[in-house]
Amino acid sequence: MATTAKMRAVQVASPGGPLELVEREFPDPPRSGLRIRVEACGICHSDVLTKDGLFPGIQYPRVPGHEVVGMVDAVGADVAGFAPGQRVGVGWNGGYCGTCGSCRRGDFFACQTSTLVTGITSDGGYADYMIAPASAVARVPDALSAVAAAPLLCAGVTTFNALRNSGARAGDVVAVHGLGGLGHLGVQFAAKMGFRTVAIARGKDKEPLAKELGAWRYVDSQAEDPGAALAALGGARVVLATVTAADAMSSTIAGLGPNGSLLVLGVPEKLETSPFLLIAGRRSIDGWYSGTASDSEDTLAFSELTGVRSRNETFPLERASEAYERMMSGDARFRVVLTMAS
């Protein structure tokens, strides 16, 4: 329990406004929610949605952060399965109702009752404490430190869950396009899943990193056309697209083998391709939604088992603004994680 009635939080007061460190009242959990004492929170590029007001209907001030790891601090009266002192995490999915049509079909990510997103529709993890509905909370294994686990709650689950649901089978050629926060995890997951993993990035200098992360082949997109390079390897079953440049993304479609799929995780403004390419090879372009709390638990367990780890730079909470700029600069290697000294 806290020793003071106030806590620190880093909030955005209005769209486009700065990240400001403030003192806030200590929150009480609702009947169906938990209070979490935050230990670490990753900074994700999607936090720009909160920072700049790019998600419809955000109410300000708002505390960003959806890669949260901490300790259960208080439990609402209606919550089962969690107790104070338990290690937990919260990702992008901010909970679901369990009773709407989508939830009844098991598609919890598409809950129709309300779109709940941590750090967007409710306050997130750039704070000493946060509140989360129990349906949004994942259990975190003891073997992973808070800093190690935090990026796995968004960058990790997004790449892991996309790959494991992609239809690719062990031995298939799977390309991971981009070697940033998502891509450096995607290459590790793909390699550990037994795919012939091809890393695609710009510049010869990234090759040693790609190999170190487990890539079977490296394609320098500045030196050769990624589509042609993948075709020469027999065609990819899946290209996991973590980049945000539309032209770079569509350049890989010609490298998909028959029935291959471009799995889109990065968000360019629009994406163009030739319908002929799609029809002739029965290729497809698919998207993937990160995942829910149980997907996060699977991601954490797989990472613990196989040694997949995010490479992180850490900043204390009070330097959140600097840490955010570091993430936005694109120079961070590879995720930026806030830590809450208590």
Ligand SMILES: [Zn+2]
């Ligand atoms: Zn994210």
Ligand SMILES: [Zn+2]
């Ligand atoms: Zn629902």
